[in-house]
Amino acid sequence: MLNDVEKQLLQDLEAQDPRVERVHEAWAEGVLTRVSLKRNHHGEPVFRYRFGPSRVDRGTFQTLTCTESRCPQRQALRQQWLxxxxxxxxxxxxxxxxxxxxxxxxxxxxxxxxxxxxxxxxARFPVTLNCAHHAHEPLRISVTGWDVFGPSGYLAGGWAADAPMFVSLAQVMVWLQAQHPTAELAPTIC
Incomplete structure (x- = not known):
């Protein structure tokens, strides 16, 4: 995505008045992001990146705008920025x-x-996260979910598509209610 924005800004800079700064702004999870391009005093194009009020380098910008919320590098950098x-x-x-x-x-x-x-x-599931922005190498993380066992053994859980089948106990209880309908109000944890 960032490569496309930079490419478009370069095309705009070449096609129009090269002395005017070109800007692309977008919202990322409630934070205004900005990529700007203008020529320096040598006539070379220079990109500048802002995440909210902070000026950041390209790699930091990519990590802060990463769409993978489970990425520990993104989480740590977001916390540091906050x-x-x-x-x-x-x-x-x-x-x-x-x-x-x-x-x-x-x-x-x-x-x-x-x-x-x-x-x-x-249950813990090892997952490889490939950064969509290529801000870092693929990471191995552990994602937590829940497995369900009944009187006869394993019933459900595990990994489904790109996430655990049950992320929370609430999801387990909803599933139990659907599998075993009764007049009871709700399952109870003892």
């Missing part, structure tokens, strides 16, 4: 566990529905 602009307070880093220290395994919730006990177990 702190820089005063829109958010700095976030303390989570404490790191010492190697070989005990930690919780997957979360597990017991759900009572239709006189049966179902188990929703947290």
């Amino acid at each position: 702190v820089h602009t005063g829109l958010a307070a700095p976030v303390a880093r989570p404490a790191q566990l010492a190697p070989n220290s005990p930690c919780a395994l997957a979360a597990e919730e017991h759900i009572v529905w239709a006189n049966q006990v179902f188990i929703a177990r947290e």
Whole structure:
């Protein structure tokens, strides 16, 4: 997308008065973004990038405008930008566990529905994220979802298309209600 914007601005600069600055503005998740092009004092075309009130370099602009919300680089840079602009307070880093220290395994919730006990177990799926803007190399991340087990074993869950089948416990409960209709108001977690 950014390559197309830059190409269009270059064409406009060549076709019209080269002394006039060319600008492309767009909104990205509530933030005004701006790519501008004008010639420097040597007559060479120079791009400038703005994300909100901040002037940034091309790579930073690409990462900030990335459409992949699960990207940890995008998330970290967005948080840094929010702190820089005063829109958010700095976030303390989570404490790191010492190697070989005990930690919780997957979360597990017991759900009572239709006189049966179902188990929703947290699952992690390794995913490769390819940056659409090519702002960084492909990343391996872990995406969390839920698997559902009943009295006879595995019922549903896993990876469906490009996301976990169940992202939240609420989705598991809606699915259970659809699979086992009863007069009960809602499943309960015990």
